[in-house]
Amino acid sequence: MNGIGDEAKTVEVLLVEDNPGDARLARESFRDVNESIRLHLASDGLEAMAFLRRQGAHIRARRPDIILLDLNLPKMDGREVLAQIKGDESLKMIPTIVLSSSESDADVSISYQLGANCYLRKPAHWDAFNDLVNDINNFWLTKAKLQRQMPGQ
Amino acid sequence: MTKQVLLVEDSPGDVRLTREAFRDVGMSVHLHVANDGVDAMAFLNREGGHADAPRPDFILLDLNLPKMDGRQVLARIKNDEGLRTIPTVILTTSEAESDVASSYQLQANCYLTKPVQLEEFEGLVKSISDFWLRKVRLPRKPQS
Numbered sequence: 001m002n003g004i005g006d007e008a009k010t011v012e013v014l015l016v017e018d019n020p021g022d023a024r025l026a027r028e029s030f031r032d033v034n035e036s037i038r039l040h041l042a043s044d045g046l047e048a049m050a051f052l053r054r055q056g057a058h059i060r061a062r063r064p065d066i067i068l069l070d071l072n073l074p075k076m077d078g079r080e081v082l083a084q085i086k087g088d089e090s091l092k093m094i095p096t097i098v099l100s101s102s103e104s105d106a107d108v109s110i111s112y113q114l115g116a117n118c119y120l121r122k123p124a125h126w127d128a129f130n131d132l133v134n135d136i137n138n139f140w141l142t143k144a145k146l147q148r149q150m151p152g153q
Numbered sequence: 154m155t156k157q158v159l160l161v162e163d164s165p166g167d168v169r170l171t172r173e174a175f176r177d178v179g180m181s182v183h184l185h186v187a188n189d190g191v192d193a194m195a196f197l198n199r200e201g202g203h204a205d206a207p208r209p210d211f212i213l214l215d216l217n218l219p220k221m222d223g224r225q226v227l228a229r230i231k232n233d234e235g236l237r238t239i240p241t242v243i244l245t246t247s248e249a250e251s252d253v254a255s256s257y258q259l260q261a262n263c264y265l266t267k268p269v270q271l272e273e274f275e276g277l278v279k280s281i282s283d284f285w286l287r288k289v290r291l292p293r294k295p296q297s
Contacts, residue, residue: 093257112238
């Protein structure tokens with residue numbers, strides 16, 4: 001079945017992650033838990049903003065339903081990406097989940113201050129990483145109601 | 154450590170269901186209830202009878218409330234430097250796209266619809282506590 005209804009059910013996820021190993025783990029884990037997810041990868045903060053604003057090579061980029069954002073990124077820091085998303089009237093409604101290996105209370109606090117929808121710690125081990133992707137899928141992509149893409153967006 | 158949860162809900166039935174579901178999740182949750190928006194803000198600002206209220210770790214907020222609407226409560230929380238870091242999750246019967254959009258616009262941390270079926274409601278409260286109170290890193294309380 002490849003009808004219009006199926007296309008509408010595709011969940012667009014933007015992962016902002018500079019570590020190729022973590023990006024690959026995330027891609028494989030998401031593929032295992034939910035085949036309707038389309039994962040887009042931006043490997044630095046500038047690329048993430050270009051994707052979200054459909055600039056340069058990203059002119060046809062889909063608006064993500066949800067964003068997974070690492071904090072420590074090259075070119076533009078994840079905190080700055082978060083501030084730009086949450087300061088932009090047309091992007092701020094996209095749930096943005098910080099996914100970071102940082103355990104610092106300051107990073108948790110500043111993320112919520114900047115408008116992160118939630119903060120999850122990125123685990124070091126593969127098994128735990130798989131569990132985390134499962135948790136994100138079960139809660140954010142199953143239970144939570146996300147803002148539907150409006151015509152023209 | 155006991156998690157302090159503020160439930161802002163005017164329906165006594167939903168309050169009771171939520172309380173029972175939290176009791177069954179097997180973790181230490183202290184559920185505080187505000188029955189309208191004005192009471193919720195008094196609790197958060199420690200006014201009136203709420204002088205000794207703890208700062209909640211997590212807020213569950215209905216949208217349709219007497220005295221002060223949930224949207225207004227949300228806007229006040231998210232515009233307050235001291236309160237805005239508290240994760241505030243909308244739990245409402247409304248499935249209207251406009252409510253979803255305006256809640257995220259006002260910086261709700263998440264939007265959930267209340268299931269009508271009792272068992273599903275219990276399941277949702279379990280998911281909330283498992284995800285938000287166990288998996289998510291919540292902000293530490295600011296030193297006061």
